[in-house]
Amino acid sequence: MRRVALIRFVLLVAAIVVLPFCVRPVVASEICIFAIAAMALNLIFGYTGMLSFGQATFFGLAAYTAGLMMIHWHAPLLAVLAAGTLVGGVAAALIGYVCIQRVGTYFIMLTFGFNQMLYFIAYKWTAVTGGDDGLPGIPRPPFAVGPLSISLDSSLRYYGFVAVSFLLAFYAMKRIVDSPLGVIFRAIRENPGRAAAVGYDVKRYKWLAFTIAGAFTGGAGVLYSMMFGIVPLESISWIISGDIVFMVLIGGIGNLYGPLLGAAAFKWLSEAISVVWERWPLILGVALVLVVLFLRGGLVEAFTRVRDIVAGGGPRPEPDEPVSVPDAAESQARP
Amino acid sequence: MNLSLLAGAILNGLVTGMLYALMGIGLSLILGLLNIPNFAHGVLYALGAYVMVSGTKAFGFVGGALAALVAVAVLGAVIETLGVRRLSRVHPDYTLLLTFGLSLILTESIILVWGPVGITSQPPALLAGSVDLGVTLYPKYRLVVMVVTAVLVLASYLFVTRTRYGAIIRAGIEDKDMAAALGINIRRVFTVTFAAGAGLAALGGALMTPVRGLLPTMGLDILPFAFVVVVLGGLGSLPGAILAGLLVGVVQSLMTAIWPPGADASVFVLMTLGIIARPQGLLGQR
Numbered sequence: 183m184r185r186v187a188l189i190r191f192v193l194l195v196a197a198i199v200v201l202p203f204c205v206r207p208v209v210a211s212e213i214c215i216f217a218i219a220a221m222a223l224n225l226i227f228g229y230t231g232m233l234s235f236g237q238a239t240f241f242g243l244a245a246y247t248a249g250l251m252m253i254h255w256h257a258p259l260l261a262v263l264a265a266g267t268l269v270g271g272v273a274a275a276l277i278g279y280v281c282i283q284r285v286g287t288y289f290i291m292l293t294f295g296f297n298q299m300l301y302f303i304a305y306k307w308t309a310v311t312g313g314d315d316g317l318p319g320i321p322r323p324p325f326a327v328g329p330l331s332i333s334l335d336s337s338l339r340y341y342g343f344v345a346v347s348f349l350l351a352f353y354a355m356k357r358i359v360d361s362p363l364g365v366i367f368r369a370i371r372e373n374p375g376r377a378a379a380v381g382y383d384v385k386r387y388k389w390l391a392f393t394i395a396g397a398f399t400g401g402a403g404v405l406y407s408m409m410f411g412i413v414p415l416e417s418i419s420w421i422i423s424g425d426i427v428f429m430v431l432i433g434g435i436g437n438l439y440g441p442l443l444g445a446a447a448f449k450w451l452s453e454a455i456s457v458v459w460e461r462w463p464l465i466l467g468v469a470l471v472l473v474v475l476f477l478r479g480g481l482v483e484a485f486t487r488v489r490d491i492v493a494g495g496g497p498r499p500e501p502d503e504p505v506s507v508p509d510a511a512e513s514q515a516r517p
Numbered sequence: 518m519n520l521s522l523l524a525g526a527i528l529n530g531l532v533t534g535m536l537y538a539l540m541g542i543g544l545s546l547i548l549g550l551l552n553i554p555n556f557a558h559g560v561l562y563a564l565g566a567y568v569m570v571s572g573t574k575a576f577g578f579v580g581g582a583l584a585a586l587v588a589v590a591v592l593g594a595v596i597e598t599l600g601v602r603r604l605s606r607v608h609p610d611y612t613l614l615l616t617f618g619l620s621l622i623l624t625e626s627i628i629l630v631w632g633p634v635g636i637t638s639q640p641p642a643l644l645a646g647s648v649d650l651g652v653t654l655y656p657k658y659r660l661v662v663m664v665v666t667a668v669l670v671l672a673s674y675l676f677v678t679r680t681r682y683g684a685i686i687r688a689g690i691e692d693k694d695m696a697a698a699l700g701i702n703i704r705r706v707f708t709v710t711f712a713a714g715a716g717l718a719a720l721g722g723a724l725m726t727p728v729r730g731l732l733p734t735m736g737l738d739i740l741p742f743a744f745v746v747v748v749l750g751g752l753g754s755l756p757g758a759i760l761a762g763l764l765v766g767v768v769q770s771l772m773t774a775i776w777p778p779g780a781d782a783s784v785f786v787l788m789t790l791g792i793i794a795r796p797q798g799l800l801g802q803r
Contacts, residue, residue, distance in 0.1 A: 233610045233613070235613075280789055280792060280793065283792065283793075283796050284792070284796060286609070287548060287552065287553070287554050287609065287613075287752075288748060288752070290554055290610075290613060291554055291744045291747070291748050292748065292788075292792065294741060294744060295741055295744060295745055295748065295785050295788055296785065296789075298741035298781075298785060299781075299782050299784075299785030299786070302781035302782045302785075303778075303782045305781075306777070306778035306779070306780075306781070306782070307778060420737075420741075424617055424621075427614065427617075428614075431614060461625050461628065461629060463621045463624070463625050464621065464622055464625035464626070464629075466618075466621055467618045467620070467621030467622035467625065468618070468622060469618075470614060470615075470617065470618030470621065471600070471615055471618040471619060471622070474604070474611050474612075474614045474618065475600065475603060475604070475615070478607065478611060
């Protein structure tokens with residue numbers, strides 16, 4: 183089992199190295215950044231069972247924080263990254279505390295509501311955020327530790343920095359998921375009532391998961407702000423929240439690699455299609471509907487299915503497939 | 518702030534509040550019965566407005582409004598039958614994502630059909646101009662819209678609480694399986710409720726066109742407020758949705774008069790305070 187994990191990790195590193203030569207380095211950076219945000223959502227959605235529709239709150243807050251720090255104070259790179267991660271975590275702790283009081287649909291609507299609140303503040307508070315025009319003119323400070331200083335001017339160099347950050351984040355996330363804490367998160371996802379009965383303070387662990395995810399998302403937001411030197415208003419909008427949910431979903435929830443695949447597929451496709459057709463969200467919507475209706479396990483499930491067919495076993499029946507279930511209500515109601 | 522301005526702001530708030538209540542009722546019923554937050558509710562409202570603008574040119578004002586109601590209600594029925602129903606036995610999160618996808622598709626379709634630029638529309642000539650209410654001059658059309666939406670809100674409420682079909686809807690919210698076991702075609706109730714909710718949202722959008730104008734993103738813009746109304750009012754509580762709708766509308770409108778940058782954010786502050794004080798919503802039982 184450990185060998186499999188090692189092989190997977192080596193493959194991941196190889197993919198990270200090859201990526202900037204397959205797509206433009208800027209797109210490669212974007213993929214890594216959103217992969218961090220997607221794996222953060224995966225921690226609360228896939229592992230703990232809470233679908234947050236407001237991850238852009240923490241993404242955008244951290245991006246604005248980083249942007250303002252660099253514009254006004256010329257803050258160094260690592261300080262900005264730390265500050266953004268902290269802001270993401272603190273904001274998630276505050277907002278999460280209210281949201282986790284409710285479950286299911288209410289939880290989703292609350293995360294979404296808070297996202298919109300912050301969005302409207304960013305939109306209207308033009309003196310600080312630039313409003314609809316975004317926050318431009320963000321410098322990209324060099325990577326500096328002690329006497330060592332590496333300029334990140336070119337997009338390939340910046341990708342290097344983003345990729346290393348991503349790998350560190352991935353390693354941290356893997357440690358969390360594999361730890362006893364990760365097991366508790368999964369227990370809460372499977373059966374909150376039983377987890378509480380065993381003696382775990384479910385709300386506290388949900389709060390913790392939400393806060394951790396917020397910190398990761400904040401880190402991603404900081405990396406995003408430096409990429410184009412501008413924080414667009416969109417970075418705190420529910421469009422980004424939806425994008426992150428979508429990445430996790432098409433990748434496949436509840437395992438570490440699904441969201442990474444999802445982020446890569448999403449960003450690569452959006453890049454490829456948006457060049458050709460401006461109305462690309464239409465295609466995104468159609469894809470989302472098709473995935474939800476026919477391929478709920480995402481890319482990982484698609485891969486598994488294809489592998490099973492190739493191995494000769496034929497496709498496995500989906501346990502939650504509703505189509506073949508006889509419709510008791512319908513047949514009873516017909517006179 | 519002088520009295521005339523205050524009265525105007527409160528009246529504006531009531532107009533918007535009635536619209537929120539109308540959308541909140543549909544959302545709340547769909548949420549209670551089908552257990553999904555309908556992310557497509559906003560775009561159905563937008564679609565109603567756009568159909569209205571095209572419909573008015575062909576059939577006049579009332580005809581346009583009816584066209585919006587019927588067209589979007591039918592679309593709602595189709596969405597429920599072909600999409601939502603297929604996911605009835607899967608985790609509700611997937612249904613949410615389905616409606617989110619539909620919301621993207623319909624918003625982009627609006628841009629493709631009617632263009633990305635905003636449109637303004639005029640009230641019918643009969644309702645143009647203002648009336649003197651003593652404290653302030655107020656546009657005639659807005660008063661009429663306020664009354665019409667209030668009647669719609671009240672009619673929906675009475676329909677759900679006083680009629681036989683309303684009792685069936687409430688039974689479905691209470692316990693779907695039991696309702697089905699008693700011989701109620703619960704699937705059809707789902708479809709009818711979804712279509713009715715969509716139709717009400719569309720009618721709200723249609724009536725508001727001369728007041729708020731049209732923008733392809735108008736559905737995405739109003740959706741969070743409709744959600745706030747449902748959360749604040751309490752799940753499944755129609756009086757709650759009405760009360761919260763009016764409250765949100767008036768608070769938003771007053772804040773616009775006092776401090777415009779905080780207008781939209783204040784609504785979410787209101788929601789947060791409401792959730793902390795009463796987690797089940799203002800008039801919610803659960």
